Amino acid sequence: MPITDTIKKNFSRSFNLYQEIVNSLEEEQLSTKLPNLPSNTIGQQIWCVVGARESYSKAIQANEWSGFKCSLSSEQVSIKAEVLAALSRSEKSIMGVLSFIEQYSDKQNQFIVDLLEHEAAHHGQLIRYLYGARLDIPPSWKSKYALD
DSSP: OOOOHHHHHHHHHHHHHHHHHHHHSOGGGGGOBOTTSOOOBHHHHHHHHHHHHHHHHHHHHHTSOOOOOOSSOTTGGGOHHHHHHHHHHHHHHHHHHHHHOSSOOHHHHHHHHHHHHHHHHHHHHHHHHHHHTTOOOOHHHHHHHTOO
8 A cells, every 4th residue: 555645744753853952952952861860862853853764764675674773873873964864874775765665564664654654753752851851842843732
């Protein structure tokens, strides 16, 4: 069955949220960890998002999982321009695959749903980072998730 416009719109909305959150941060804030808790950095959260997009893009196209890989290096996760570029590349990768395949198998549909769930899970994690580190919450995040 073909991918629906609703799925594409959900991906586009998620992609825009990630672009907005990174654009709203100062570069040094990409290295922010949750205070007094075990956590990685905001940049490392984005690393996981980019890697999932790249990995699921390959899985959707190949109709099989071939492992997790991320083009964003551990050094790049604290460089705003690199993070934004990786988000953009990974967005194009997913949207390209979604536009290319005419009929999706059940497995491909599951990969698509899994990736949307992953995107949303990191939204929640990043909201916790923004609150925990007392960082400003971007307007579209406030609107989408009814945040203060």
